[in-house]
Structure formats: structure tokens, C-alpha cells
Amino acid sequence: MAEGPEYINVAIEPMVPDDGLDFHLDTIRTALLIRRTEQRLLQLFSEGKLFGTVHTCIGQEFVGVAVAQALQEHDCVFSNHRGHGHYLARFGDVEGLIGEVMGKACGVCAGRGGSQHLQRDTYFSNGIQGGIVPVTAGLALANKCRNTGAIAACFIGDGTLGQGALYETMNMASKWDLPLLIVCENNLFAQSTSQTQTLAGDITARAEAFGIETAHSNTWQWTSLMDEMAATVDQVRSSSRPMFHRVDTFRLMAHSKGDDNRPRDYVEPYESRDPLNTMCEAWGEDPRWKAMSDEIDEMVEAAVAKAEASAFDDLKLTTPPPASTGWEPLQFDRARVVQSISGALGEALENRDDVFVLGEDIESPYGGAFKATMGLSLDYPDRVRNTPISELGIAGIGNGLALGGMIPVVEFMFGDFTMLASDQWVNHASKFRFMFNDKVRMPVIYRTPMGGKRGYASTHSQSLEKHLLGLPDTQVLCLHHRYSPAQLYSDLFATIDLPTLVIENKILYGKYATSEPLPGFSLLKQTDERFPVVRLKPEVPADITMVVIGGLSLDAEEAVVRLFEEEEVAVDLFMPTQLYPFDVGVLSESLETSRRLLVVEEGQGFVSLASEILAQVAERHGQSGIVCKRLNASPVPIPAARPLEEQCLPGVDDIVARTMEVMNAPGQ
Template identity: 45%
Template sequence: MTQALELFREALLIRRVEEKLLQLFSEGRLSGTIHSCVGQEFSAIAFAGQLQKGDFVFSNHRCHGHYISFLKDHEGLIAEILGKKTGVCSGIGGSQHLCGNNFYSNGIQGGIVPVAAGMALAKKLCNSNSIGVVFIGDGTLGQGVVYETMNIISKWDIPLLIICENNYYAQSTKSETNLAGDIIKRAEAFGIRTLRSETFSPQDLVKKAKESIDMVRKEKKPVFHLVETYRLYPHSKGDDHRDPAEIETFRNRDPLYNFARENQEAYEQLLIEVDSSIDVAIKRHLSADEISIKDYYPARKEEAPILWIPIESIKKRQGELINDFFMKSMAADDKVIFMGEDVLSPYGGAFKIAKGLSVKYPERVFATPISEPAITGIANGLALAGFRPFLEIMFGDFVTLCMDQIINHASKFHHMYNAQVSCPVVIRTPMGGYRGYGPTHSQTLDKFLIGIDNITTLALNSLIDPSVIYENILESSEHPVIVIENKADYAKRIADKRLPHYKYERTKGSYPLAKISPVFAKPTITLVTYGGMVDLVLSSLPVIFEELELITEVYVLTQLSPLNPLELNIVRQAAEKTKKLFVVEEGSAFAGVGSEIITSVVEESSQAIKLGRVASLPLPIPSSPSLEKCVLPDVGTIIKTIKERLA
């Protein structure tokens, strides 16, 4: 078979797979939607089809062609879209979420671009000759994260080829409605080399694609390749309002149509060959089983039993101890990466956690632009590629900018790709007020970071050595971890000041639970707290006794999400004895961490326990010192809440 014929055979295979899938859908034998790339097939063949072993591809919602061209596995794709166990992601991902052998796709517009950049950066850090390819559409150009990433890949010389398939429509909206200026110029503005071709001239496209791929590989620099194309079928189905005459015009330019017209016999031959291989695949997989819930959601591992040990004081500040951890772990493990804004020495980050790191490990400390979505995505990509990135988000309030990467990417990768990958990214960010930083630099937003699938959310506190926690993350976590630090705690020494009459203990586990309990008396009230609230709560204990004659025991959680059932059990047993359970948190109470702790404890208990939440008022944290005091919890708030709830 000639090279040209092979090109058409592959394009026909992609087209016929999609046509068959659409047919199965209309027959009610396929659940969910698909986005067809009929008309755009040659772009897939030209780029994904010409890569080398070790290269990787990130694609989007319109990914079937890219998948078939890159992996030559139309069968795995068909089974996946049919929702079968035999599919490439066992039917969990479906049409838009494919993963296998260096191929990844996700259904969020733009989010894959920084992830691809992170993985390409990993290739570069390993001195590999491999490159990355990411496919976007003209509609994706509306996403800011694309430009954040273009800026970074250009600045950091990351070997990533961005292919923008311009089919002139974002779903049903014409590009010209929403797209200002010129696409090519957007990439050029970042100093990225650009190329342009079209699917209507396949031979030229293949040649230019090879040129782009070679350029990225050879020069270790990014390239932006614009491919003009046209989608002959609707975006999804039943949503096509384009002018039929326009579609007809493009159909007449479609190389595959023209090939069929001009080489009828060869085309028929190819069609029989392609169709029979598709039919065999469909037949084989249509009757296959779907994955069971047991396989998708296996029983939880047994938690290690709880062992109590005394809390030891450490004469070092929390911030220094975190810095020590990075100094030590970066020396011991060359996969550890530190990223964040302003983290280069001598400045070393807004809270000096990165102090000295960039001097000792310049190649693994990345001072990023102010682009939280992109840097989170890059960290995700590094983690997928086997690195251990620690990303610092300068203020906890900024973490909302990272949410798409946290929720739709880091969190979902493992399960949606049927456990084929893990993404052990670590995001560290300081929260907490009492410093007059005002509404966007003071808030504790932990409530938005709990209950996310596959993500462990921790809060450091002033009682536990942070290096113990970070070492455990590095050693044991295969999945994303978010660590909430506290600005005010950075300067504190560990378990420095101790209350008389109380003993301080913690569990020996990875993310310790601390217990501060009276030595000479039985507690009559149980408090649970975490993070920056610990010292406030401890300072309130003598006052709680003076005012309310209640003897307090305090449990301090490190792991906020998911809550550890064994720890909850301890808290429940304690609360059943005192009959009073109060939670103290720095965020506002509604739908907060405290609500979750209380519910989780109480739903396991058959006893009547008085409950209460001590929290901030539901307002942005004001800058004015006196007003800030009113909004954030203090000893008075704790006393008042307990008094009111027990009245």
C-alpha cells in the first residue's frame, strides 16, 4: 500500500469508527454523548501519528482521532465508549476521558494544556529526547490558562507542541463572534514559533507536522501549530444550525470524499476492510461486562491502630522546620520539586519557606509567574510523570484560582483513568487571619478543600513537628495532598508553651491526632480543633473552667479530609463521656469542616450529646483591627458559644 493510500485508510478508519458509534447511539445501544471529528481526521494522523516512542499526547473532548492515530487501538476506544470493562479505561472515562500508553484526554477546556506542559517539563528534567503534544480547539482559546501556559513554556523552554485545530466553531458559535485579533499572533506574542497548515491538503499537513515535531524535539522549545479544518458533523448531535451550503462547500474540499469520488474501487476496498475490522470489534465488545462498583470503589484499607505517644517540644520555629524538610528531601530525592511565586532566594517566598533552596537546587526550584491555574496544572503534569512537586500557593485565598486543576484534574485522574495513573502533587498554602491583611489575604477557606475525591487535606498545627507530616506525605502518598499551613504559626516553636495540669499526647500515625487532656481530673467537655486555632483553643481552657466550671479535653486533627474513622471513634467515645462536643474552626461555620466533624461523630453515636460550632462570622475578614477581632473567633467567642449552647 502506498503511503497516500495508508493515509486515507487511517482517516477512513477514524471516520467509520465515529459513524458506527453515532449509529449505535441512535439505536440506543450507546450511553452518553460523543464529539465526532469527522472532517478533521488528518490533523490526528499528521501529528499523533508521527510521534516517537516516549512522546505523549494530551487531547480534549474531541479526541477519538488523536487516540486512534497515536495508539492504533480502535478496539480499546470502541469498548471504552460502549462503557465496557474491556475499554481502555474500563468504561469509566468514556468518550472524553481516555488514558493509555502516554495518551491522556480530559473534557475540560484548556486545563490539559498546563498538565501537558508539566509532563513535558518532566521529560526535559530527565534529559529525555521525548516531547509532548497537546491538541486544543479554537474554542479553547477563550481560556486564560492557555495563555498562562504559553508564557511559561516559552520562558522555561519546555518541549511542548500545541496544535490548535481551528474548525471555525466553538460548539455552535462562530469563532468570529468571540475571537478577537489573530490566533497566530497570540502565540507569537509569547515568543513561540508558529506554523500553519490545513487538513484540506493532507500531504502538506503531514510534512509540516513533521517539521513542527522535529523542531520541538531538536530545539527543546515549544511550537504552536495552527491547523485550519472543518467539522462536517454536528458538535455533538442535534445541535447543528450551520448553513447547509457552508457544510456542503467544506464537504467538497474534504480529501476523503474526493478520494472516494475519484478512486471508487480503491475506496470500496478500503471501506470493506475498515468496516469489517470495526464490526468485529463492536461484536466482540458489545456483549462484554461493565465494571462492577466493587472494582471501581474497593473497600477501604484498614487504618493503622492508634498508638499514643507524648508530644515533644522542639526549640525550632515551624517555618524553619518546613524549610529543613525541603533542604533534606531535595538532597535525598532528585524527584522533589519546589514551585511557587516569589520563591527564589534571597527572598525565598512570602513566608521564607523556600529560603536557600534555589541556591542549592537551582534546577528544581521554579519561581513561577502569577498564574495559579497554570502552575497547578504544571505541578499535576510533573506528578503524573513521576516527580514529587510541592507547589506553594502564596496565600490560601488564592487557592480558589487552582480549583479546576484540583477538582477536575488532580482529583479525577486516578479514578477516571481506572487507576492507571496517580498524581501525587502536594499543594501547600498558608491561611489564617489576625494579621490585618484584609478580605483576600486572611480567610480560611478549608471548607472548599474537603470532601474532594482522592485528595487528602491536612492542616498543620503548632503542636506537631511539620517535618513528620511532610516526610509521611513524601513517603506514603500516591495521591494529591493539600496542606493548609498557617501564617501566624510559622513563627511558633513546636509545643512550646504548655498548660499546667494538662498532658500532651499525639498518635503515632502519619498525620497525627493530638490530645490535650487534664491529668488530675475527668474532662467534662470535649473540644475538637485544627490548624491555626490550636493555640487559641488551648489558651481558652483555663478561662472555660473559670467561667463555666468545665474541664476541657482537646483533640487536634491534622487530617481534615477524609476524616479518619479511628480518630472519629476516639472523639466520639470522648464526647459520649463528657456529653458535650464543640468544634472550633477559623472559617465560617456554615457547611464547614466543623459541621462535617460533628456529623461524622454524631451519626455513629446513639447518645445525646450537646453540640456546637465556634467559627468566624460569615463575612470577608475586614482589615480594621477592632473589626477583624469581632469577625474572627477569640476566647470570648468560645466561651459565649459554649454557654449559649449549654443554656
């Protein structure tokens, strides 16, 4: 087993305040409520009545109490996996907590979130350490934008000091003067690993390096902690600057139930000096203490009884309505894609003051690497912001802005960089609404250019959308040259209620989106769909159905023209604007005529959108012998030299050739 760190702080005498129980009754009462509730939770765990595990903060209670008492009602709090104490300190809601940890409908999130994912009003928690820090900064930024006077507080542990998101956020919070309080509960252990093994340098010096003021307290001298935390909160509020408050403390119980490897004789000195234990010893016989203790026990027992009586909620799974199969003619004004995008963003910024655009290099005169935000920062300097190169941080700030009631638009300069931010998409944006029992909305928009054919080589040319598809409670949209980007964005801003990723293929930016007719074909869009599939339908029965993803629509249309001219093959071309969710029902009518399907996608084919479409078609039309193929990039990283890149990525010739393969394949 790993040796614990040196005994630190054990020399500090625990406080038994001279001014007695009366003066601090509320504080002590809340701390004791947390202690008793968590002890009861551990008991429930042993009885097999909890799902998963339970992280207790026994020994650390005063941190949550100090922060909760210092904050005002409209301030925001973001807690972590060890958040019971923070929650109870703020709301005193034992029933909501115990019900939630027991997974019952009476829980504060109806059993969807559980111990690590509590939410009520402006209190949130998530079990992802570093990721919660930028989200809290986003809440702070939302407060600042709306002049609410509220601040946002985030609880981290000394274990969180290992995660980069914290540092990305501290940098931005300091640079942008965000009213953000970071409370670091330094309990010397990250799960089972001692700080001596993992922590280099000094804790507060980290924040100071970013020009953030720091404070340092401990839970043994808890009356000082109360005062110092109040002072910190006041300073964050009055200066509208971030602060980092380190609170030394000690977790007396395991990280989570049953995994404590620390020797008893290491933990014991802390246990005997624990302020609540000390006070209980000093005042245990005091009738006021007894009354308080009994009342708390009654409350906890009542909450347990209520939770046990409560039912489990039902997931109420609903089948999504089938894709619309109606079609109507599509017509829109011809415009350059990049200008259509910047026009739509400008219109959104103009029409609503809750839109906030952030990204790397997006301010004018540069206007973004692909110029999609050209001019916006000149007209809306407060709401169009250049960020440092911190993809994870800005994605998190976007998520926080959305939680704070704004509509953030986060630009990732290259789609390849979304992978740096994927934690925010996967573990935060897509989870909040559901985990928090539909009590929050997440109207966040991520925009990013994907795709190759510009010579940017392996790390700036990929089509990685397949890695971001398929998360429930998200939608992934894409642009192509046969649908107006301005229309897509204005519909998105008007109706956004889900985290949304918009893939803008970089080859498209300089091209025109146009509804100009193609002789022999009609340009149609799905009726009654917010983000419709666009269809280039031949005016004769189709020989083959083709689905093309994103900016490859340009090549696909050229191939469609050539296929008819040279091979007399009539292609029914489908160009979705929504990649997830995607229902192949929209193809059924066409497949019934053509009996042949080709899916063309620029990204890698293994476990891709193409494979999903083929799988859905197989499930739906399995017995009917439709000939299916897909066309994807060759399985190599994308090379820089154009002739090599052309060999790697699908182009017009490849689409023609693969189509003829499908045409020549024996049908059934």
C-alpha cells in the same frame, strides 16, 4: 441561528495525491479508520447504546494522524473532549476506544473515563479545554527535568483560545524553554458559536506575542500537513522550545450528537471538498481501497461485537477502615513552624531528585512571602522555581509533573488564590487516577497559607479549605502547633499517592510547634495513622470534647488553660492533621464521657468542616443527646483593622464563651 463564519478554505483544492494510494496507504488507512469508527459510534448512539454524548472529529481526522506519525513512542500527548481521532491515530486501538465509549470493562479505562477521558501509556485526555494545556506543559517539564528527550503535545481547538490557562502556559513554556507542542485545530466553531462572534485578533499572533514560533497548515492539503507537522515536532525536540501549530480544518458533524444548527448549505461545500470523501470518489473502485475499507469495517464491527459482549465493570466500592482509636504519647523537637517546613522541603529535595518546587516569589533571597522556601533555590536552583502570577497555570504544571512521574510541590502565596487554581484541583488532579482506571498516580502537593489575624483584610485572610474538601481521591492536611511540620511533610513525601493540599495557617509560621507538656494534660497522637489526630487529653474525665482546625490550635489551647483555671472545665482537645478524609470515630470515646462537643474553625460555618463533623456525630450518636455547637467566623468578609478583625474571627475569648454556652446548655 448564528450565521457561520465566511466560507474560508473552501477554495483550497483537496489533495488526491499524484503518487497514489500506495505511497500514503498508512496515513489514509488511519484516517479512514477514524472516520469509520466515529460513524459507527454515531450509529451506536442512535441505537441508544452509548452513555452521554459523543463528540466526533469527522472531517478533522488528518490532524491526529499527522501528529501521531510525527511523534516518537515516548512522547506525551494530551487530548481534549474531541479525542477519538487522536487516540486511534496513536494506537489504532479500536477495541479499547469503542469499549470505552460504550462504557464496558474492555474499554481502555474500563468505562470509567468514557469518550472524553482516554488514557494509555503516555496518552491522556480530559474534557476540560484550557486546563489541559498547563498539564501538558508539566509533562514537558518533567521530560526536560529527566532528560528523556521526549516532548509533549497538546490538542486544543479555536474555542480554547478563549481560556486564560492557555496564555498563562504559553508564557511559562516560552520562558522556561519547554518542549511543548500546542496543536490548535481551528474548525471555526466553538460548539455552536461561530468564531466570528467570539474571536478577536489573530490566532497565531497570540502565540507569537509570547515569543513562540508558529506554523500554519490545513487538513485539505494533508500531505503538506504531514510534512509540516513532522518539521514542527522535530523543531520542538531539537530546540527544546514550545511551538504553536495552527491547523485549519472543518468539523462536518455536530459538536456533539444532535446539536448542529449550521444550515446544510453552509456545511455542504466543506463536505464535498473533504479529503477522505474526495479520495473515496476517486479511488472507490480501486481493489486496494475496497480491501482496506472492508478490513476497517470488519475491525470496527469486531470491536463493537467484543464491546457488546463485554460486561460492565464493578466499582468495587470499599468501606475505608475505621479511624484508629489507639493513642500514644507524642514527642518531637521544638522548632519554629516556618523553619520546620523549609527544613522538610530541603530534605525532600536533597533525598530525592524527583521533587520539584514551584510558586510565586519562592526563590531566595526573598524565599516566599512567608519565607517557607528560604534558601532552597540556592541549593537546588534547577528544581526550585519562581513562577509568574499564574495560579491556574502553575497548578496545572504541577499536575503534569505528577503525571510525568515527579513529586511537584506547588506553593500558592495566599490560600485565597487557590480559588484561581481550583479547576486544576477539582477537574484534573482529583480525577485522573480514577478516570484513567488507576493506571496513573497523582503525587502532587499544593501548599498554601490560610487564615487571618494579620491585618491582610478580606482577600488575603480567608480560610477557604471548606471549598476544597470532600473530593474523592484527594487528601487535605493541615498544620497546627502540636504536630511537627517536618514530620508531616517527611511522611507525606515518603508515602504520597494522592493529590494533597496542605493548609498552613499563616499565624503559625513564626510560632513554635512543640510537644512541651501542659500541666494536667497529656499530649497524645492517634496510633497507626499516617496523619494522626493529636489530642490534649486532660488527666481527669473530660467535661467537653473540642475539635479545633488548623492554626486556631494556639487560641484553643490558651482557652483550654483558661477554661480550667477560671471555670474548672476540663476540655479534651482534638487537633486533626488530616481534614479530609475525616472520620469522627476518633471522637467517640471522648464523647461518651463528655456528652458535649464544640468544633472551632476559623472559616465560615455554613457547609463547613465543622458542619460535617457535627453531621457525622449526629448520624453516629444521634440518639444519645450529645450537646453540640460550633464556633466559626462571623458572617462578614474579614475586615482589615485589627479590632474589627478580632470581632470577626474566633479568638480565645470566643472559644471560652462558646464552651461555656455548651456547658450551660441543658443536656438530655
